[in-house]
Amino acid sequence: MTNSSTHDNSAIDALPSVAQIVSSLDMRARKSLGQNFLFDLNLTRRIARNAAAQLTGTTIEVGPGPGGLTRALLLEGADRVVAVEKDFRAATVLESLLHAAQGRLELIEGDAMKTPLWEIGTAPRRIVANLPYNIATTLLIQWLEHASAFETMTLMFQREVAERITAQPGDSAYGRLSILTGWIADSTILFDIPPEAFVPAPKIVSSVVQIRPLEKPRFECDQKALENVTRLAFGQRRKMLRASLKPLGGADLLESADIDPQCRPQDLDIEAFCRLARMMAL
Numbered sequence: 001m002t003n004s005s006t007h008d009n010s011a012i013d014a015l016p017s018v019a020q021i022v023s024s025l026d027m028r029a030r031k032s033l034g035q036n037f038l039f040d041l042n043l044t045r046r047i048a049r050n051a052a053a054q055l056t057g058t059t060i061e062v063g064p065g066p067g068g069l070t071r072a073l074l075l076e077g078a079d080r081v082v083a084v085e086k087d088f089r090a091a092t093v094l095e096s097l098l099h100a101a102q103g104r105l106e107l108i109e110g111d112a113m114k115t116p117l118w119e120i121g122t123a124p125r126r127i128v129a130n131l132p133y134n135i136a137t138t139l140l141i142q143w144l145e146h147a148s149a150f151e152t153m154t155l156m157f158q159r160e161v162a163e164r165i166t167a168q169p170g171d172s173a174y175g176r177l178s179i180l181t182g183w184i185a186d187s188t189i190l191f192d193i194p195p196e197a198f199v200p201a202p203k204i205v206s207s208v209v210q211i212r213p214l215e216k217p218r219f220e221c222d223q224k225a226l227e228n229v230t231r232l233a234f235g236q237r238r239k240m241l242r243a244s245l246k247p248l249g250g251a252d253l254l255e256s257a258d259i260d261p262q263c264r265p266q267d268l269d270i271e272a273f274c275r276l277a278r279m280m281a282l
């Protein structure tokens, strides 16, 4: 048995390396699917260990690709991994892992954007993913709308996006993603991953971010209203809010929420944005 797991992982340990499987099947990375693969099992196991102290319940992986992170999750003791992948080639490349996992791994062939991850399996649920960068923030916002379904989300982003997610008011990266995440979750950057760890190597550094949903949002407001007001406010970051929020009532809306209409979006904390969202609903 492999150290941290109560499962018998000998069949997984006996598999050829992920790099060998990919090379034997000639699975080339596709840019259109945001494919940058991780082959280093030490690194993927580090990500899996950080995902949860115990991988009980359902571990949902988006975009398993050739399965480097999937394999790590199983080796680190995940009871059940459900992997959602859009690339139809994954079924072939994951075949030996599916077999070796002896029922602990399920592959859903489909688009994660159209898959309600919050309904998959039983709680506790967590998402662990090396996300395709082109759709990473859209997916995050969708999952935040169902945050209470997840114990944690341990996700890889470009470093610059990770900084935006975890930023606090006053930080230069503070913006819409910081507010939508901070309203309903704690988040932290766990560690960086250099470009050379990926095949092919991207141009930028990546970061693993852990998002831990709260039992309830920090401040009362409608999530969709918060999404809308932050979209408009940060769509024109340099403008005063009275101009960027004109479609929602501009200066009148701001005054009703007791906010100086001359403010720019980065001047407001999460509580102030929630006040605006509440006023919009009136």
Ligand code: SAM
Binding pocket: 033, 034, 035, 036, 037, 038, 039, 062, 063, 064, 065, 066, 067, 068, 069, 070, 084, 085, 086, 087, 110, 111, 112, 113, 130, 131, 132, 133, 135
């Ligand atoms: N997890 C693998 C790894 O770490 O080596 C692959 C990560 S790669 C950055 C992103 C993966 O997401 C690819 O396998 C890609 O095919 C998959 N993907 C892209 N768009 C997707 C979508 N809409 N739904 C599900 N998977 C998607």
